[in-house]
Amino acid sequence: MKKISVDPITRLEGHGKIEIFVNDAGEVANVYFQIPELRGFERFCVGRPVEELARITPRICGVCPEAHHMASAKAIDAVFGVEPTPAGRRLRELLYNAFFVTDHTTHFYILAGPDFVIGPTADPAERNILGIVHKVGLETTNALLNLRAEAAELISIIGGKQIHPVCCLPGGVSKAVSAEEQERMKQITAGMVEFAKFTLQLFDDVVLKNNDYVDLIKSDAFTHQTYSMGMVDENNHVNFYDGKIRVTAPDGTEFVKFEGKDYLDNLAEHVEPYSYLVYPYLKKVGWKGFVDGKDSGVYKATPMSRLNAADGMATPLAQAEYERYFSTLGGKPVHATLATHWARLVELMYAAERAHELAGDPDLTDPNVRTIPEGIVGEGIGVVEAPRGTLYHHYKTDDEGMVTNVNLIVGTTNNNAAISMSLKKAAEGLIKGGTEISEGTLNMIEMAFRAYDPCFGCATHTLPGDMPLEVVTKSEATGEVIASARRNM
Amino acid sequence: MTSTLVLGMGNPILSDDGVGLEVARRLQEGPLPDGVDVQQSEVAGLRLLELLKGYDKVVIVDALRTGRAPGDVVRYEARDFRGGHRYGSAHSIGLETALELGRRMGLPMPDDVTVFAIEAADVETFGEEFSPPVAAAAGKVVELVRAEVGAG
Numbered sequence: 001m002k003k004i005s006v007d008p009i010t011r012l013e014g015h016g017k018i019e020i021f022v023n024d025a026g027e028v029a030n031v032y033f034q035i036p037e038l039r040g041f042e043r044f045c046v047g048r049p050v051e052e053l054a055r056i057t058p059r060i061c062g063v064c065p066e067a068h069h070m071a072s073a074k075a076i077d078a079v080f081g082v083e084p085t086p087a088g089r090r091l092r093e094l095l096y097n098a099f100f101v102t103d104h105t106t107h108f109y110i111l112a113g114p115d116f117v118i119g120p121t122a123d124p125a126e127r128n129i130l131g132i133v134h135k136v137g138l139e140t141t142n143a144l145l146n147l148r149a150e151a152a153e154l155i156s157i158i159g160g161k162q163i164h165p166v167c168c169l170p171g172g173v174s175k176a177v178s179a180e181e182q183e184r185m186k187q188i189t190a191g192m193v194e195f196a197k198f199t200l201q202l203f204d205d206v207v208l209k210n211n212d213y214v215d216l217i218k219s220d221a222f223t224h225q226t227y228s229m230g231m232v233d234e235n236n237h238v239n240f241y242d243g244k245i246r247v248t249a250p251d252g253t254e255f256v257k258f259e260g261k262d263y264l265d266n267l268a269e270h271v272e273p274y275s276y277l278v279y280p281y282l283k284k285v286g287w288k289g290f291v292d293g294k295d296s297g298v299y300k301a302t303p304m305s306r307l308n309a310a311d312g313m314a315t316p317l318a319q320a321e322y323e324r325y326f327s328t329l330g331g332k333p334v335h336a337t338l339a340t341h342w343a344r345l346v347e348l349m350y351a352a353e354r355a356h357e358l359a360g361d362p363d364l365t366d367p368n369v370r371t372i373p374e375g376i377v378g379e380g381i382g383v384v385e386a387p388r389g390t391l392y393h394h395y396k397t398d399d400e401g402m403v404t405n406v407n408l409i410v411g412t413t414n415n416n417a418a419i420s421m422s423l424k425k426a427a428e429g430l431i432k433g434g435t436e437i438s439e440g441t442l443n444m445i446e447m448a449f450r451a452y453d454p455c456f457g458c459a460t461h462t463l464p465g466d467m468p469l470e471v472v473t474k475s476e477a478t479g480e481v482i483a484s485a486r487r488n489m
Numbered sequence: 490m491t492s493t494l495v496l497g498m499g500n501p502i503l504s505d506d507g508v509g510l511e512v513a514r515r516l517q518e519g520p521l522p523d524g525v526d527v528q529q530s531e532v533a534g535l536r537l538l539e540l541l542k543g544y545d546k547v548v549i550v551d552a553l554r555t556g557r558a559p560g561d562v563v564r565y566e567a568r569d570f571r572g573g574h575r576y577g578s579a580h581s582i583g584l585e586t587a588l589e590l591g592r593r594m595g596l597p598m599p600d601d602v603t604v605f606a607i608e609a610a611d612v613e614t615f616g617e618e619f620s621p622p623v624a625a626a627a628g629k630v631v632e633l634v635r636a637e638v639g640a641g
Contacts, residue, residue, distance in 0.1 A: 044502065044615035059502045059531065106535065129590060138594055145594070148535060163532055 020427050020445070031424040032275070033449070045406045050079050050397045051170060053406070057393065058164050065164045066099035066155070067386035067411070068393075070241065073168030075393040078261070078380025079401070080170040080373035087366035088172025093241040094185070094358040095158040095165060096384070100240055100351035101192045102151040103387040104303075104344050107453050108199060109144055112341045115447050116207050120216070127443075136202065147195050150188045154355075157181050172370030182364050189356035193317070196352040200321060200345050207342075208328070217338040218329065221429025222448055224421055225250040225292040225335050227282055227299035229414065230306030231385045232257075237314040238306050238350060240385040246309045247282065250294050252333040256284065260383030263392050267409070268297075270417070279417040280409060290421050298421070301389030301414035302452055303343035308333040315357065318350035337422050340451040344387075376401055386411040388453050412454045422448040491545040493638050494599075495527045498551040504616045505559075505609035505623045508630075509551040512605075515631050525638045537587040538596075546601040548637050549584070550630055552609040552623070559610035560622025562630055567602035603637060605630050 021029045041060070045053060054072040058065030070092060077084060084092065114127040117135050126134075133141045152162040157177060159165025167173045177185070207213045216222070232246045233239040245266075246257045258266050269278040270287045281287045281297030288296040299305070307326075313319040325346055326332045329339055358364070382393045389411030396405035412419075426448035497513025500506040513529045521527065530540060541547050557563070567585060584602070591598040607630060610620040619627065 039613055040615040056502065059500060110535070129586060130593070133590065133593060141590075141594060145535070145538070149539065163530075163536075 020423075028424065028427045031420065031427050033420065033423060041408075042406050045403050048403050050395055050401050050403050051076055053393075053395060053403065054168050055164070055166055057408070064099075064103060064386055064388070064411075066096060066159075067384060067391050069159075069165050069168055070096050071382045071384045071386070071391045071393040073170075074242075074382025074384065075380040075395050076168075076170050076382070078382060079377055079395055079397055080380075081375055081377040082171035082371045082373045084172040085366075085368050085371050087176065087363065088369045088371070089242075090358055090361060090364060090366075091158050091173050091177065091369065092168060094355055094364075095155055095167070096241050097351040097355035097358065098151050098154045098189070098192070100387060101196070101348060101355060102148055104348040104351065105144065105147060105195070105199065107387070108203075108341065108345060108348070111450055111453065112344075115443070115450070116213060116341070117202075120444055120447060140198075140202075143195060143198070147192065150191060154185050154188045157185060169370060170373045174370070176367040176369045177365055179365055182359065185359040185364075186356070189352065189359040192352035193349075193356050196345070196349045197317070200349060203342065203345055217336050217342075219336075219429070221426050222337045222422070222451075223335050224300075224337060224418060224425065226296070226418055226421075227255060227285070227294075228305035228308035228333060229299050229301040229390055230309035231383070231390065232310050233314060235314070236311035238310045238312075238347065238385075239314070240351065242384075245383065245390060247299060248309045248333065250292070250333070250335070252308065255282070260392065261381045263381065263383070263394075263409070275416075277413060277416055279420075280414055281417065290417055290424070292421070298417045299414070300418045301411065302340050303347050303387075304334060304337070304340040305389075306385065307343045307346060313346070313350045315350050315353035317353055318346055321346045321349050337448055337451045340453075344453075388412050389414040412452070415452050415454070419449060419452050419454060422451070491524060492543070493525045493546040493548065494541065494544040495525065495548045495550070495634055495638060496540060497527070497529045498531070498549060500531060500612075502615055502617060504611045504614050505607075505619050506552050506612040507617065508607050508609070508619055508623050508627050509549075511619070511627050512550045512630050512634065515627070516634060519635075519640075521635075521640050522638065525640070535587065537584060538591045538598075541587065541599055541602075542591055542596045544599045546638075547599045547603070548634055549602070549604045550634060551604065551606060552612060553606035554609055554612065555606075557608040558622070559608050559620055560626040561608040562626055562633065563606045563608070564633075565604040565606060567604070569604075605633060605637075 020031050045056065048056070054069055054076055057068040057072045060068060073092065109132060110129050113132050114129070118127045118131045122131075155165060156162045158173065159167045160174065167175070227250060228248045230246060231239050231243045233243045236246065244257050244259055245263070247255045249255045256266060266283055267280050268283040268287070269280050271278055279287075282299055283297070285295065285297035290298070292298075307322060313322045325339075325342055326334065329336065334343075376397070376399060378399060379396045380394075384391050390409075391411050392407075392409040394407040395403060397403055423445060426445045495513060495516055497509040497511070499509040501510050510529045510531070513527050516527045528540065530536065553563075567588060584604070588598050588602065607623060607626045609623060
């Protein structure tokens, strides 16, 4: 038995490690991924006023502070038993969709892009953002940076700050926007729609017109038949801010649709001795191990799953892309993990259109942005779709509103079992009958991982620009290192 | 006149990881020469490019884990980071990549970039307290940065 470590996983938040165990015949026996643990979050929160959690939870990490701010705000609304006013809700949803535009775009150009735009087996020295700049040109890169700057401006208009918004209060938001601010946000969101169109065209030209890439996306090595989870509105259209949680079976039929507050009736957590990160699964199906199929409670909560779990998109251009996506990939549902990158761009289109729609709402400047709470319920659950999956915040307080209990299920955790399965399958498909493992093969295993856009919010810092990739082959019997390779990326 | 940015980086609720922000906060309290700005940033990546552009000189303060003794302070220059343009952080690009990307795009990027790295003991436990050696190092780095930017 030999062990191959891919350590650390590149381009992922926090320091991960993928370990591949190979038996004496050169076949993949098992694959694990391990990530560092952050400790003491609940203890940190207990005893604080619950409304502070909307400002504390976004600091878990710097990648999706807006998602935590929103889920937290919704949980706090429930703790105080208040519904946001229509104006308050509108501003929250506008900010949130603008955030989705930035997050999905950044993922495509910086993380996924290098694999596809430069090529999955390309020299690592070229497979990065600078390689992208070279390939797509300075004008596109300028447009990307401009989009990020304008999205940050919009988020600070509503959110008060660019990075960690502070606008959400129980029952709504802290301030209304002016007519001038609305005009500016209309301009910014119009630019977002144009950039989303451009990005989908780029994906078309670079990925879909290349048969090798399309075959790679559709290949069995990257496919898993699991349940799909996503939030939907009353028409079963994808919604990031609010709605019910819908789960569809591997064959695409609806399995369950539930209110976020009922998540504990629908989800349970499996624990493995080798990992502190739990494996959530569908309670009513049960845990049957790391396996595909309708009898296994494993589900995914990713852009791909959200499209599977919905009946369509609520905006016209995104709906057209949704239809093209399914018709190109052989109909609904799609289970090809790498298609997640395309699904993310369909969602980008929706987020941009929805943001633009909200920015143009004639009532956007309505000053009635907040319902003032008059009592306290003492428990609340808030759910949003984060870019990386459904995000649940669950708080309990005493009757003074001081936190007594906090439970979070974060986007990536939903996908923990599916990520493990994808890594194993990709490794099995690519490593066969031997220990000769090319850099391209290792990168393709990482691609299976990156499709989930995993994020573990670890803030451990290392020397930037000097990240090693280490491959170690070990004899399992003696622990002896048989071969090792290292490169800086 | 040259313009200088002092940038404290880190996470304020992950114990020693907040030390870069604390150093920046203390520098913001005291008088500094004209042309010196101090900022705190809890995120890196492309955001670095957006923060650094337009300055002649940048001094970054951050916590780091390299295996040295907690509280040790090491001074790096940007060229120490050359050699790679991939970084282990998802939504992120490294410092040198950010500088290079900015230059290729014709943006005015600083030529003089210094990093004061404080070796952390714990960046994995939620908390707002520093470990004793890191708390002691914060004061020392405040003085090092003041000397670096000519504040005596």
